[in-house]
Amino acid sequence: MSDARSAAVAFLRAAWTPAALVAALLAVVVVASALGAEGGQVAITEMLIRVVVVIGIYVFAGNSGILSFGHIGFMCIGAYAAGWAACDPEWKGLMLTGLPAFLAEHRYPMPVAVLGSAALGGVAATLFGMAITRLSGIAASIATFAFLVIVNSVYANWDTVTAGTSSMVGIPAVVGPWTSLLFAAIAIVVAYLFQISGYGLMLRASRDDAVAAASSGVDIRRLRLIAFGVSGAIVGAAGGVYAHFLGILTTDTFYLDLTFITIAMLIIGGIGSLTGAVVGVLFITLVIEVLRALEAGVTIGGAAIALPHGAQEVGLGVLMALVLIFRPQGIMGGQEVPSPFPPAGSGRLRAGRIPESENGKFVEPVR
Amino acid sequence: MMGRRTEASVALRHSDTDDRPPGVANPLPSPMSATLTHASDCSATDLAAAGISVRFQGLAAISEVDLTVRRGEVLGLIGPNGAGKTTLVNCLTGHQRPSEGRILLGQMDITGWSPQKFRRAGVARTFQSGRLFKDMTVLENVETTAVGLGRSRRAAAREAMDALDWLGVADSAERLAGVLPYTDERRVAIARALVVPPEYLLLDEPAAGMSDSECDELLGFVNEIPGRYGCGVLLIEHNMRVVMNSCSRIVVLDGGRRIAEGTPEAVQKEPGVISAYLGEG
Ligand SMILES: Nc1ncnc2c1ncn2[C@@H]1O[C@H](COP(=O)(O)OP(=O)(O)OP(=O)(O)O)[C@@H](O)[C@H]1O
Numbered sequence: 188m189s190d191a192r193s194a195a196v197a198f199l200r201a202a203w204t205p206a207a208l209v210a211a212l213l214a215v216v217v218v219a220s221a222l223g224a225e226g227g228q229v230a231i232t233e234m235l236i237r238v239v240v241v242i243g244i245y246v247f248a249g250n251s252g253i254l255s256f257g258h259i260g261f262m263c264i265g266a267y268a269a270g271w272a273a274c275d276p277e278w279k280g281l282m283l284t285g286l287p288a289f290l291a292e293h294r295y296p297m298p299v300a301v302l303g304s305a306a307l308g309g310v311a312a313t314l315f316g317m318a319i320t321r322l323s324g325i326a327a328s329i330a331t332f333a334f335l336v337i338v339n340s341v342y343a344n345w346d347t348v349t350a351g352t353s354s355m356v357g358i359p360a361v362v363g364p365w366t367s368l369l370f371a372a373i374a375i376v377v378a379y380l381f382q383i384s385g386y387g388l389m390l391r392a393s394r395d396d397a398v399a400a401a402s403s404g405v406d407i408r409r410l411r412l413i414a415f416g417v418s419g420a421i422v423g424a425a426g427g428v429y430a431h432f433l434g435i436l437t438t439d440t441f442y443l444d445l446t447f448i449t450i451a452m453l454i455i456g457g458i459g460s461l462t463g464a465v466v467g468v469l470f471i472t473l474v475i476e477v478l479r480a481l482e483a484g485v486t487i488g489g490a491a492i493a494l495p496h497g498a499q500e501v502g503l504g505v506l507m508a509l510v511l512i513f514r515p516q517g518i519m520g521g522q523e524v525p526s527p528f529p530p531a532g533s534g535r536l537r538a539g540r541i542p543e544s545e546n547g548k549f550v551e552p553v554r
Numbered sequence: 555m556m557g558r559r560t561e562a563s564v565a566l567r568h569s570d571t572d573d574r575p576p577g578v579a580n581p582l583p584s585p586m587s588a589t590l591t592h593a594s595d596c597s598a599t600d601l602a603a604a605g606i607s608v609r610f611q612g613l614a615a616i617s618e619v620d621l622t623v624r625r626g627e628v629l630g631l632i633g634p635n636g637a638g639k640t641t642l643v644n645c646l647t648g649h650q651r652p653s654e655g656r657i658l659l660g661q662m663d664i665t666g667w668s669p670q671k672f673r674r675a676g677v678a679r680t681f682q683s684g685r686l687f688k689d690m691t692v693l694e695n696v697e698t699t700a701v702g703l704g705r706s707r708r709a710a711a712r713e714a715m716d717a718l719d720w721l722g723v724a725d726s727a728e729r730l731a732g733v734l735p736y737t738d739e740r741r742v743a744i745a746r747a748l749v750v751p752p753e754y755l756l757l758d759e760p761a762a763g764m765s766d767s768e769c770d771e772l773l774g775f776v777n778e779i780p781g782r783y784g785c786g787v788l789l790i791e792h793n794m795r796v797v798m799n800s801c802s803r804i805v806v807l808d809g810g811r812r813i814a815e816g817t818p819e820a821v822q823k824e825p826g827v828i829s830a831y832l833g834e835g
């Protein structure tokens with residue numbers, strides 16, 4: 188009996204963080220649905236898809252300590268993969284003459300298309316990861332940015348496959364709040380399992396001290412590659428879901444704006460914990476919505492006030508600077524959701540700082 | 555925040571000024587079942603540096619050093635600050651590629667292997683500056699090695715707990731490594747190196763900055779390691795009394811060169827050693 192009870196406590200202890208995060212997102216969706224605002228549904232869906240993106244980035248950046256500016260490239264790859272799978276074959280036959288037959292002649296349902304997005308995102312990340320995991324921290328981060336630029340140029344100019352600068356249209360826009368919530372929940376569970384796995388443990392060790400991790404038998408490069416692949420697959424899936432939300436794809440969607448917003452979400456929420464990734468998305472979405480409303484103008488006591496255009500971007504930039512100054516480890520400061528079942532395996536203080544020594548290239552004397 | 559207690563704060567304590575009885579009793583309980591995991595022919599698997607030189611931008615840190623660590627012994631490595639002790643350990647653990655010479659594990663030439671390959675081949679170390687994973691718990695620190703060496707999470711947690719238990723720091727398992735007192739930090743570092751028992755354990759000044767009694771307590775564990783785990787220990791230590799008591803053999807480095815090797819008694823009598831190291835007091 189006490190065995191069953193301690194097993195139950197152990198399960199709750201292990202499942203607390205993902206369960207609490209999913210519950211929080213569920214609450215947001217329920218409240219938003221109850222309020223019934225028309226634009227609210229769209230905003231909530233977009234937010235939940237961003238939860239998937241930011242969690243995807245977190246799986247690599249949070250565990251390894253290396254920031255990536257290139258993940259929106261995997262989102263682009265995933266979105267177009269879903270587009271290829273889910274567009275109207277007639278349109279594909281006309282516009283995307285470069286597609287292979289299995290894509291050109293068929294139309295796949297959303298779950299299949301999103302699986303394809305995840306697979307292609309994961310494969311692209313693994314291939315690209317083989318290059319960047321050879322680089323040290325800051326060089327790797329710069330290379331990820333170069334990757335984003337490359338993906339954007341290729342997809343913007345590869346007319347026979349991506350319709351180039353004109354849009355890819357006719358993807359069934361079937362994703363709403365509930366579907367995106369499901370994907371967010373899956374992302375949370377996958378990221379959490381990765382984090383508490385041996386891979387997550389070894390990566391965090393290498394983030395704290397790469398020299399000591401290597402001496403503990405940790406193959407840092409291999410682990411970073413695995414994390415990069417998993418993270419690319421999650422962000423790729425997010426791209427596929429996003430394609431099924433927008434219904435129309437242009438390469439501009441997956442570039443600097445989205446990169447900036449998602450990185451800001453991760454850093455402001457706190458790169459050192461899964462909770463930080465989720466909280467960052469919720470918080471920044473709220474801030475953006477408020478700024479957007481102010482840009483559109485509000486009337487207070489008969490006087491109309493409107494912020495100038497661009498206030499959104501400026502506001503976000505200032506906010507990020509303030510957080511970096513006053514709370515460099517983000518809102519969550521590396522903590523997971525406080526658990527009512529201590530001592531939890533998850534909710535410990537965990538700083539998400541970027542390590543100085545990197546990748547087994549020990550420029551400093553090893554002492 | 556964490557004050558680095560380095561070798562700079564440690565004065566050399568000479569054996570002639572310290573006449574406490576030898577043979578430090580281990581003050582902590584330990585299971586009687588000595589786990590000799592690697593009972594084997596020692597000489598076939600010595601860890602050896604053969605004619606190692608390391609130059610940094612032309613400056614020689616160590617020159618043509620030979621050194622052999624044997625299974626089952628505690629080998630002392632001594633020498634003044636800057637003598638090249640850490641550099642030699644770096645070579646013996648894959649953190650520094652020697653400019654010349656070879657590293658041998660038994661018959662195998664392992665020169666140029668990466669640190670993780672050294673550890674997987676059974677050569678473990680601790681660091682002079684600790685280098686614990688500060689944002690992780692004590693248990694996770696030790697688990698990392700076990701997982702890194704292929705254990706499952708469950709098995710890793712169990713073996714890590716055993717190692718922490720043996721070193722008397724199991725109570726701190728859930729604490730963050732970054733906030734440990736100095737003496738515990740050193741023990742956790744040893745547990746992390748020892749968790750899946752290596753064949754060789756290289757300890758870079760594990761007792762630096764400790765009081766005499768803390769030092770004796772720690773060395774109690776070090777002395778037990780060869781019998782308990784069947785591994786060879788290389789011990790860098792400035793406290794001469796401790797070195798003389800703990801080590802069956804001693805190698806002396808000075809200015810990057812090996813100036814003496816032998817039993818504690820023999821080394822102490824070497825004129826070169828006396829002038830370079832012991833003779834100043
Ligand atoms: N990576 C490096 N680059 C340049 N010089 C180095 C490097 N590592 C060590 N040295 C130099 O090599 C020499 C030997 O250093 P080492 O750290 O091995 O000495 P040590 O015997 O461990 O000294 P201590 O007792 O102070 O720990 C020193 O002069 C040191 O400055």
Ligand SMILES: [Mg+2]
Nearest residue numbers: 639640641682
């Ligand atoms: Mg040293």
